[in-house]
Structure formats: C-alpha cells, structure tokens
Amino acid sequence: MNNVDNLINLSKDLRWQIGDDFHDNLAEGIYADAAEIVKDSVHKKDENKKLRLDATIDRIVTSRVWGFPIMFLILAVVLWLTIVGANYPSSMLATLLLDTVHPFLRSMAVAASFPAWLSGFLIDGVYLAVAWVIAVMLPPMAIFFPLFTLLEDFGYLPRVAFNLDYLFKKSGAHGKQALTMSMGFGCNAAGVVATRIIDSPRERLIAIITNNFSLCNGRWPTQILIATIFVGAVVPKAFSGIASLGAVIGIAVLGMAFMFFVSWGLSKTVLKGEVSTFNLELPPYRPPRFWKTIYTSLIDRTLIVLWRAIVFAAPAGAVIWLISNIHIGDLSIAAWSIDFLDPFGFLLGLNGVILLAYVVAIPANEIVIPTILMLTVMVTGISGGEGAGVMFELDSVTATGDILKAGGWTLLTAINLMLFSLLHNPCSTTIYTIYKETKSVKWTTIASILPVILGFIVTFLVAQIWRLF
C-alpha cells in the first residue's frame, strides 16, 4: 500500500501549493458553470420578481406591528384547540379503557382464576399505566401535531424563526429554537427530534437541553388541575377561573424565561467552544395538502412518540404496583420510601408522596397525578381509591382536592408542585430520545439532571421564603 501513501502525500503537497482558497475556488467555479447553463436554457417572460401574494404575506407576518401579535395569537389558538379539544376524546378514551375495559379484564382474570398477585401486576400495574398514557397522551398529540405540521408545510414557521431569532441570538441560541420549543409544548420528545432542523452543533445542543422547559401535554392537565383546586380557591369565586388560568400561563412563561436563561448560561460556559453557524432559508409559501398532512403527521410523529411512551409506561406501571404491594416488615416499599423522602420533601415545600410519584413516574408525566392520589390514599388511610398499587383519578375536582388536603397539602404544596412539574427531569421517553439524537452520555446526563437541580433550588427557595412570612 506504499502507493496509497504516495497518493496521500501527493495530495498534501498539492494542497500546500494551492493554498487555503481551494474550497472558495471550487464553490465559485461550480456556481459559474451553473450560471452558464441556466443562461442557455432558462428564459424569463417578464420581470416580476416574486409572486405578489408571497410578498404580501411576508410583509404582514414579519411586520413590526403585526408580526408578534399574529404569532402569539396562532400559538394561543393552537394550544387552546389542543387542550380544550382534547378533553372530549380523552374522557371518552378514559371511560372506555379505564372504566369499561379495566373492570372487564379484572373479571376475566377472576374467571380464569389468576392468582391475585398476577392479575394485580398485569392488570392493575402494567395495563393501567399503558391505558392511562394512551388516554391522556393520544388526543392532545393527535390535535397538536397536525396543526403544527400544517403551519410548517404552509411555510409560516420559518417566518416565526426569522422574527424571533434576534431574541434567541441574545441568549446564544438559534431562531429555529422557537419552533422546537413550541413543539415541546406538544411533547418534549418530539421537540427534541425537531431540533434536527437546527444545523449548527452548538445551537442544536442548546435547543435539546432546554426543550424540557416547555410545558408538555403531559403536564398541562396537572397544572390546570392543581391551579383550579388550590389557586382558584384563594380568590373570590368570580375570579377563580381567571386566577387559575393566570397561574398556569405564569408557569408556562416562567418556563420560557428559564429556557432563555439556561440557553444563555450554556452558551457562555460548557458549550462555549462548540461550532456555531447560522442560516435560515425562507421558502415560498405553498398551500399544504390538508388530509395528507394530517395523515402523515399522525403516522410520523404522534404514533411513534405514543409507542415509545407505551414501551416506557408498561414497566413503570409494574413498578408502581410492586412497590405498593411488596411489604418489608409491616410497611410496603412505597410507605418506607415515602417516610424516607418526607423530610426532604418538607424542605422543598413538597412531601414524600410527591417525590416518590416523580421517581416512579419518570416514564410519563401523565401518570403523576393518579400515582399521587393512590399513594396519598394509601398512606393517609382515608377511604377512597381502588386499592394498593391501583392508580386512579376522580371525575370531581372537589373530591380530588379533598383527598389532597387530607394528605396535608397547602397552597405552598400546590405552588411548589406546579413549579416542580415544570422543573424536573425529562420523562424517560425524552431522555432516551435525547440520547438517540446526541449519541452522547454527557449531554444526556446534563439535559436530565440540570432541570431537576433547578427544580430543587427553586422550590426550596420558595418554601423557605414562604415560611418566613
């Protein structure tokens, strides 16, 4: 293979002779060829530069006056359609999977004379967790992703990146992060996948690590429920709706603030040396093909993410059932863990139940509230619920509030839970996705640990200051 070495050495010598301009010259040469060819074969019949409609739309959506209001309006409409629109199919799915199929499976298990531990493990643990994730996750994603994809295919989203890039640049990030962040409002795992549109290594890592600060679909219901029970209750009845809505929006905005702050911090510290480039093409507007877009976004985004979530939720359901039903001494593992976590929870203005729920519900934020309710009933011994290890939710908001208050919850617990729900580690689906996208243990670890540390700090500070006054 001596000749090969000669070849390589020859190329080195030649490169030395040509100097640094090789790439410039080659790129210029290719474009010069292209220009010659085009001159031969393309003829323009008249000189109107661009479709007039395109130009008009661009002037409006990027105008100083209308650009930002239009953007916020569209985001608000998409989120509203998602959250409100998902309620109906979600409750239908819940009725079907939780209220009809679950008892049916149980009775089947009795009929087949399964031992209690087996039916508990399989039906109350694995099945219930999976059913829950499907019921809560599928409808919002099935609404959010097609809407988002329609905007994307139309060509509006690159204009959003264009409008907002200046703000993101200030924190060392890329304008396209506005889109991956919005995608995170649907699902953080999908948001992390969407960072592929950012082709600069540093900005892409920033977008991946900070995506978790977008409140995802799995966390919106938790926020709304807790805000309604606790925040709505401290103001006069007439304003309770507005107050709880304000609290939820406040948390989402706080998330964005953290996103900017952490992006800035990352770009100034650990990511300082990563390569950073910028380019953004503004493609022409093209009318999306409605049905096709809906079909493909369901297949490409919704179902893939849902499948990953199910894969992770199944073992979590099993774990939740097991820790509630395996006893060491006279207490279950869950009860031991709660006792152990309680002091720590107290420092953070939370409690052991919440912390344990977040530990076992890593796979999906959707099952945090059902797990908290089940554990609260279990440790307080009040009536309600369906037995150890069986997650449940109540139709009545007041009844849910009663259980939580019996578990010792105060307004502080509620606010800190809302904060902690925003600032904790990403769900395991997202962690796995981050690993697949970055192929780096280091960045996956940072992306997983950083938010939870922030969560501890913030809830801790809020708790201490709250108690001071």
Added chain:
Amino acid sequence: MNELNYSPLTALLTFLGIVLLLFLLFRPGKGWFWLIQKNKESSRKVIIEDILKLLYHSENEEKSLNLVDITRTLKDPDDLIIDSINEMAEHELINLEGEHVKLTQAGSEYGLRIVRAHRLWEKFLAEKTGFAEADWHKIAEQKEHELSDADTDKLSARLGNPQFDPHGDPIPTNTGKMANVTGTLLSEMEVNSFGRIIHIKDKPDIVYRQILAENIHIGSHIRIVEKNANRVVFHSEGEAFVLAPIVAGNITVTELKKDVKVEENIARLSMLTEGETAEIIGISKEMRGESRRRLLDLGFVKGAKVSIELPNPLGEPKAFLIKGTSIALRNNQASKILILKD
C-alpha cells in the same frame, strides 16, 4: 429531620453558604478549584517551554535577553524560573554567556516545536471551534504544552497541514521549514499606497483586543489616507479606520503595486439598504471554517447579485434574495460579505 428545630431562616442561610462556597470554588477563571489546577499545571516543564519560546521569539527579532528580562516577562515566581534556567543549562538547551541567555541548537529546535504546536492550536480553534477570536491565544498558550510530537503532526494533518495561523504567522512544518512573511508595518506605509494586511500581532493583549474590536482583519485591502505622529488613517472595504501609530505598528501589510486594481467602492452586505442591489465581491477572510463553507454553499459567491428581500421587525437577521431564494443572515455574517453596490 425534626420539624421543631427547623427554621426557614437557618435553611436559607445554609443554602446561601453552600452557594457562596461553590461560587468561590468554581468561579470561571478565578475559582479556587481552577487556581489549584492551574498551579499544578505550571510545572517545571511548562516554565521551561515558556522560556524556550520567549528566547526563540527574541532571537528571531535579534534581541538578546538576560535573566532579569526573563523573570520580568514571565509571570511565574522568580525562584522557579531561576531553577528552570539552571536545569535547562544542564540539559544543554541554553548557554549562559555572562548575563545573556542564548539558545543552543537543541533548544532552538525545541522552541520551534512549541511555536508550531501553539500556532496549530490557534488554527484549530479558528477553524473547528466556536471560541471567540480574543480567546484563541490564551487557550493555545495552555494547550501547546500538552501535545506530543505525534499529536502535533496529527493535529496538523487534520487541519490539512496549513501554512499560516489565523494571525498570519507562518506555521513551521515538522522538519522546521517555515514560509516567509515579509511586509511593511502599517505605521510605516506611505500615504496613498495600497496594501493587503498579512499579519496581526496578538500581543500585547490590550492592543490586540482593540484591533479586533475595530473589525480589522487579515486579507483586507487597504489604502493609507493620512499619516502623522498622532494617527494613521486608512480606508478598507468601504470603511475608514483611525488608529494610533503604536496600534498600527502591530499590523503588517504587503504593499500592492499601483497597477493592481483595488476596489475603492467595496462595501459590506450589512450596509446594503432596501431597494438597492449589489454584486458580491467575496467573503472576508475573517469568516472561517464551517460558517464560511455554509455561506459559499448557499450561493454567496463572487459575482452573485444580492438584494434585501425582507427586513426584520427586530433589526436582524435580514433576509437576502440570493440566486432566487431568500436566505436570512445575521448582521455579524452580513458584515463579512463584501459587495459592490450597483
């Protein structure tokens, strides 16, 4: 924890204490942790290599140094420096001729190796990382001590065996060959002469940062407009620059013959206003590595027509119409694309 003993105030204070401790330990650049690490690093080897480099550079400028010069220039403790110099003399890296310290052949070769590692590192930082220009020298100062000869060759190969570092200094080959830089100092150019900047000295730091802040860079064509004891004024790429002579003395220029056509009307893409069209002349040498390639691939090549397609509600990025497509660029990119307005 016993909730009776707990007071939120103590908890808060404990927390603040921990934060303060962490801050003192890990404060960027000045934290104790970093200082301890740095102390460990400034071992004998590093000092020796720094002395070799210092001697190498001054011998190139035909200045000779004595012990006092060395201890004054390097920031390490004097006794350590003296120890190192004695050790170097033992290993025949230097000769002590009375007060003066001279490099031996071996010492000179060693010094050259360090210079090579340093300049390759700067080239690497410029081409393959996102570190700011002002930080390159400092990082390379540390990294130059960590490379073995084989590592240096590998780094060089990875960069395509470059001839010059980003400041325009020649990079020695592994056999010690070095391209020549011959030029005139900017402060010594005649009024109305044309030139191309080929080298910018990165020391002293204050002067270098000032040059960087002015956006003066290697490869730019310049014309001297005015020169006196207080200032040097020159035009470059559509802008006028005013420098103190001492700053201008840090910039080296090769003089261009009068018949070389120098475009006087060159401007930067960032100066284009809506409604104007322009032709691209090229991309400034300051744009390097991946960012430069990206721009070329997107069609920002010599001869392309460009105009503003869409202004931005926040000022930047602006979208430019280039070869039939709108591409948004930030101001710091547009300011590195040279144009000729129509």
Added chain:
Amino acid sequence: MEATPKSACEACPQFNAAGLKKLGVNTTEFDFVVALAGNPNTGKSTVFNAITGLRQHTGNWPGKTVTRAEGAFEYNEQKYKMVDLPGTYSLLSTSEDEEVARNFLLFGQPSVTIIVVDASRLERNLNLVLQVLEITDRAVLCLNLMDEAKRNNLEIDTRTLARDLGIPVVPTSARFNKGIPELIQTISDLANGRIVCKPHRIKNIPKNIESAVQKLSTEIEKEFPNIPNSRWLAFRLLEGDSHVIEMLRKGELIEELQ
C-alpha cells in the same frame, strides 16, 4: 469518462452489493437501487412519495430526513429500491446530512440517481446537481415544481438543459402527479442501459487547481484503473476529507468502489 454502454448487470445492485450492504441497504430482493438527491424545499419527498406510494412526511426544512427513508416500486417486472437522501445545498461540507448523502452516492453506487430540483430556482439547485454529476454518471434530473415555474413566467428549454448537463431531464409537478410516469420510464431506461449519460464536468476552475486535480486524478487512475470517479476523489483529497483519506489508507475505499 468512457461512454460505452454498461451491461445490465453492471448496473444491478449485486454489482456493488457489498458497498450497499455496508450502508444498511437490503439488496437481495431488488433488481436496482435508486437514490434520490436534491436541495431542501424542492419537493423531494413528494417525488419520493409519488413514485413509491409511501407517505413519508416532508417539511420546509433542510435536515428533515436525517436518517434515510427507503421505499420500493415495481416497473416492467423489475423491482426498484428507492433511498431518499437528506436534502442538502451541497456535498462539499462536513455537516452530518451532507456526509450521509455524499457517502451513499460514492460508496453505495446506486444504479440510478434522481436529482430533484426546483424549476424556479434552477441556478441555485445546479450547484448540487453538478457535484452529484462528478460522482455518478447514471442520473436523471427531475425538474420539479413546474407549476410554480409557470406561474413565475419561466420558460425552461429542457432539451438544451439535457444537452448541457449530459443527462435526461424530466419536467414534473409531483404534487399533482404530473410527469411521474415519464420519470419512472426514464429511471428504467437508465437502469437497463438504454440511455447512456455523458455528464457535465465542472469547467470554471482556476488553472492551478485544475492542473492539481488532473495530476492527482491521473495518479489515482494509475493506481486504481477501474475507479469511476477519480476526479471527485481528487477533489475530496485536496479538500482534506479525513473520511476518504482514512478509507484510502485502510484500503476499504478501493474495495467498495470496484
């Protein structure tokens, strides 16, 4: 480049099965492998879907298809595997997308490469086309989005274009399924050797670089006489592409290219 017609078997995937297999393409059940290259925003994936009937999602983004999408179709009782490469502006840089596309074209040696371009932005798109033509000599230009070009009052002389580029040119509007049957017919003609290309080679290169490229590519051909794209390899070596250099050192490059 030689212009002798290739025999059918020289173009079939078994011919370079090893290279394709290494790139993760299952070749056993297919007669031909077709690669799909193009700039972002040219409707590349729409063409892919129109040909294969698959519903791959597309968007107005570069880098959408980071991992390759694959599909298949049958025509005249021959089976074709289609590989959708990431949309890129160029093949000269080091981004992940470009690496994937470049390596597939170079080492996968697909039987036919479809290059999708936006008819209204031909000049910009030709940048990629000319690079692809340096690597492969069995390619077809899919002049997509003809409907938009008409609305922009552009007239494109496809015959002159085909003559200048040295490859067949098929105008399409993939959104409306226009031109797709003709495209498939052309793919089949190319794959079976009924059309022979004489692809354009980049001309406007400064003299010193051109002579360096020639010197190097003659040396490469001397060493490896059967290599189809020595000029492109010379480009890559002058660029200092560490991947190509590494493969050359290990001898893998030659194994895969022959």
